[in-house]
Amino acid sequence: MSSKFTEEELEQIGAYLAEKYPVLKSGQDIYRYSDIKIDIYERIVRVEEELKHQRELIHEVLKMMDKRFEEMQTNMDRRFEQVDKRIEQVDKRFEDARIDMNTRFEQVDKRFEEMRIDMNTRFEQVDKRFEEMRIDMNSRFEQVDKRFEDMRTDMNARFEQVDKRFNMMMWFMGIGFTLVTTIITGAFVLLK
Secondary structure (H helix, E strand, C coil), rough: CCCCCCHHHHHHHHHHHHHHHHHHCCHHHHHHHHHHHHHHHHHHHHHHHHHHHHHHHHHHHHHHHHHHHHHHHHHHHHHHHHHHHHHHHHHHHHHHHHHHHHHHHHHHHHCCCCCHHHHHHHHHHHHHHHHHHHHHHHHHHHHHHHHHHHHHHHHHHHHCCCCHHHHHHHHHHHHHHHHHHHHHHHHHHHCC
C-alpha cells in the first residue's frame, strides 16, 4: 500500500507544497517531509481502523439478523404446533361425532319395527345435526385458512422490512466507502 519516496521526489513534493502554502516558503522547518509522511501513515492507519470497526458493525448486524430469523422460525414453529393441536381437536370431535352417530343408528335400528314415525323424526334431527356439523366444520376450516393467510402475509411483510433495512445498510456502506475513498484521494491529490 505504501511506496518509498526518493529524496528527489520528496524535494519535489516539498517545493510543490511550498508554492501552495506560504508558511513553507518562509524557510522555517515547520513541517519536514518525514513528518508529512508520518502524518499520512497515521491517517491511513486511522482509516484502516475505521474500516475494521465498520466490518465489526456489519458482523454484529448480520448476527442480529440471524437471531431475528431464528426467533421468527421459532414463532412460526409454535404457531404450526397450535394449528396441529386444533386439527387434532377437530379430528377428535369428528371421531366423537362418528361414535355418537353409530350409537344413535343402533338405537334407531332397535326401534325401527316398533316406532316408524319416531324414527323418521329422529332422522330429521340427525340430518339437522349433520348440517350444523358441516356448517361448523366449514367455518372452522375457513378460520384455519384465514390464519394461514394472515401468517403468510405477516411473514412477507417482515421479510420485506428486512430486505429494505438490508438495502439501506448496503447503500450507507457504499456511500461511506465512497466518501472515505474520496477523502483519501483528495488528501493524496493535495499532498502532491
